[in-house]
Structures are given as C-alpha cells and as structure tokens.
Amino acid sequence: MSLKNVMGVILAGGKSRRFGSNKGFALYKGIPFYEWSIRAMKKAVESCVLVTSRELESEYKAIAGMPVIVDDSSFKESGPLGGVYTAMSEMAPAEWYVLLPIDVPYINSSIIEQIIEVDGKGFKAIIPIIEGKKQFLIAAYHYSLKDMIYEQLRSGNYRMQSLVESIDVLYIKEKEMGKNANVSFRNVNTVQDLGMFESEDCDKHHNEH
Numbered sequence: 001m002s003l004k005n006v007m008g009v010i011l012a013g014g015k016s017r018r019f020g021s022n023k024g025f026a027l028y029k030g031i032p033f034y035e036w037s038i039r040a041m042k043k044a045v046e047s048c049v050l051v052t053s054r055e056l057e058s059e060y061k062a063i064a065g066m067p068v069i070v071d072d073s074s075f076k077e078s079g080p081l082g083g084v085y086t087a088m089s090e091m092a093p094a095e096w097y098v099l100l101p102i103d104v105p106y107i108n109s110s111i112i113e114q115i116i117e118v119d120g121k122g123f124k125a126i127i128p129i130i131e132g133k134k135q136f137l138i139a140a141y142h143y144s145l146k147d148m149i150y151e152q153l154r155s156g157n158y159r160m161q162s163l164v165e166s167i168d169v170l171y172i173k174e175k176e177m178g179k180n181a182n183v184s185f186r187n188v189n190t191v192q193d194l195g196m197f198e199s200e201d202c203d204k205h206h207n208e209h
Helices: 033-044 054-063 079-090 109-117 143-154 160-164 191-199
Strands: 006-012 048-052 068-070 096-101 125-130 140-142 169-172
Touching (some): 006 033, 006 079, 033 096, 033 109, 048 054, 054 068, 079 096, 079 143, 079 160, 096 109, 109 125, 140 143, 143 160
Parallel strands (some): 006 048, 006 096, 048 068
Antiparallel strands (some): 096 140
C-alpha cells in the first residue's frame, strides 16, 4: 500500500483498570508509554491521529504533537472498534488505517512498516499472528469497512474479533515479521507485566533508543 493512502491511528482511550493508573503515562526508560507508540508510528507513516476519551482530550492535545480526536459520543466506551470508526469518520479519508495502542512500549517502527508494505489488495484487513494470537490492535483495516463497523457498533457489539470473523483478512505469520517480533508486540496490562518484561531484558531487542 502507498504511504499516501495510510492513516496511522494511536488508540489512547482505554481505562487501564488492571494497571491501576492510566497506562499511557506510565514510564519505560523514563519515557511515557504513549510516546513510544507515537515515535514508532511517526517514523512509519506520513499522517497519523490519536484517538482518546473526552476525559483525556486536553492532556493529550497538550503533549501528543499530532491531531487528537475524541471517541464518537454515540458509542461511548466502545473500545478499539469505536476508535477506528472515529478515525474513519473525523479525519480525511485514507485507504488504510493502521492501528497501534499505547500499551506496547517495546514497539518498533519496522513492525508497522512491514504491515504497510504487505500487498493487501482484495483484503479488508491485514493482521499479524504472534505466538499464535491474532493481533487485532497492531494491524491495518480498509476504509471500506466503515459502514460495517458502524452497524456493528450500533448493534452494541464492540468486539474486534466479531468484525474480523466476517471479513477477508490477510494474516502475516510471525516468522515474516522478523527476529524477536514477539517482543515488539508485548502489551503491558499490569505493573507486574512491566516488571517481568524488564527482568527478561526486553530492551536489548528495542533498537530505537
């Protein structure tokens, strides 16, 4: 896909209930989680936007260094699916929307670039599979899904998996994502997760320092 037809979408509207505080502002190597995601995305795409909640809007607008929009109020707390729909609705249309959450501080821009470089013609989504799991939130979705996403949200079904199960998806195998891709995809759900990953010296795989 062409970079001119790609919109990067940083998903920053979560409640972080298991972490105990807003994960986006937790620190890794002295840098907030959200900043790792923004750095990776900005290196990989020409246009990007951060989607967040009304409660966090002013804070992110002051620090994000990119357009910040608020989740569509019609689908409050609708999770990543609502974030995708908001980006498709509020921003100038792109052909593809590449998602990235703010709880993956080990992310590398090369991961996003590899997703973008895949020929997705004929598919509605491009999704890596890492350690046997489909990575719905570090993936690309086609603009033509907008109406389908709207109808799913309107029905009250906010599950990304439900969307993916009903469309043609191109899956990228882990071995195609490069060495140590599993580290880049690690999301931090709890403070204990962060401590565990640090004890495993994940930083040696993080080549963007």
